[in-house]
Amino acid sequence: GQQVMQIPQYQHVQEGEDFTTYCNSSTTLSNIQWYKQRPGGHPVFLIQLVKSGEVKKQKRLTFQFGEAKKNSSLHITATQTTDVGTYFCISSGTYKYIFGTGTRLKVLA
Amino acid sequence: NAGVTQTPKFQVLKTGQSMTLQCAQDMNHNSMYWYRQDPGMGLRLIYYSASEGTTDKGEVPNGYNVSRLNKREFSLRLESAAPSQTSVYFCASGLLALQETQYFGPGTRLLVL
Numbered sequence: 001g002q003q004v005m006q007i008p009q010y011q012h013v014q015e016g017e018d019f020t021t022y023c024n025s026s027t028t029l030s031n032i033q034w035y036k037q038r039p040g041g042h043p044v045f046l047i048q049l050v051k052s053g054e055v056k057k058q059k060r061l062t063f064q065f066g067e068a069k070k071n072s073s074l075h076i077t078a079t080q081t082t083d084v085g086t087y088f089c090i091s092s093g094t095y096k097y098i099f100g101t102g103t104r105l106k107v108l109a
Numbered sequence: 110n111a112g113v114t115q116t117p118k119f120q121v122l123k124t125g126q127s128m129t130l131q132c133a134q135d136m137n138h139n140s141m142y143w144y145r146q147d148p149g150m151g152l153r154l155i156y157y158s159a160s161e162g163t164t165d166k167g168e169v170p171n172g173y174n175v176s177r178l179n180k181r182e183f184s185l186r187l188e189s190a191a192p193s194q195t196s197v198y199f200c201a202s203g204l205l206a207l208q209e210t211q212y213f214g215p216g217t218r219l220l221v222l
Contacts, residue, residue, distance in 0.1 A: 041215075088151060101150065
């Protein structure tokens with residue numbers, strides 16, 4: 001079945017450092033969504049990517065969808081303590097919704 | 110506008126007991142979803158409802174039943190709870206099934222002893 005692998009599983013960074021998480025699919029995706037979940041909280045929608053090679057920015061966050069629509073990345077520039085949480089991607093392919101396992105980000109002040 | 114609400118927030122059950130988790134949304138969304146999240150894991154889809162009157166199985170439906178009571182409400186029932194069902198349960202809603210942004214409720218933390 002379709003799977004979405006997300007790497008890394010954990011990342012600790014010093015405040016001010018950059019951070020990137022990747023989602024990789026074995027099959028082509030129709031779109032990909034990114035969510036953030038704070039510790040003890042619920043997932044909150046960040047962005048959706050639909051087009052091949054699409055790049056979207058939200059302040060310090062940059063989202064990219066691969067040319068083959070099989071992978072995606074989320075890059076945070078100059079992390080802040082408010083960025084702490086788990087970042088999930090969701091694949092919306094033929095097998096309904098599949099969540100990536102998430103990357104847990106810890107930012108050290 | 111409360112978004113997606115879930116009750117209860119916490120629940121402790123004994124093995125074999127039954128219970129129903131309630132979910133409601135006030136955003137006039139067509140689709141609703143139930144997920145479970147185990148410690149340190151991603152979310153897994155249990156059931157979803159693309160529209161009022163329809164339900165469909167997700168990735169991990171065994172041991173659960175659902176009811177789409179009306180457009181606003183989507184309940185999840187555990188008929189005979191097992192320790193393996195200890196998890197955090199999230200309800201979500203969206204405008205279009207399996208395509209659009211999902212809005213999540215605050216979650217129900219369930220412990221089965």
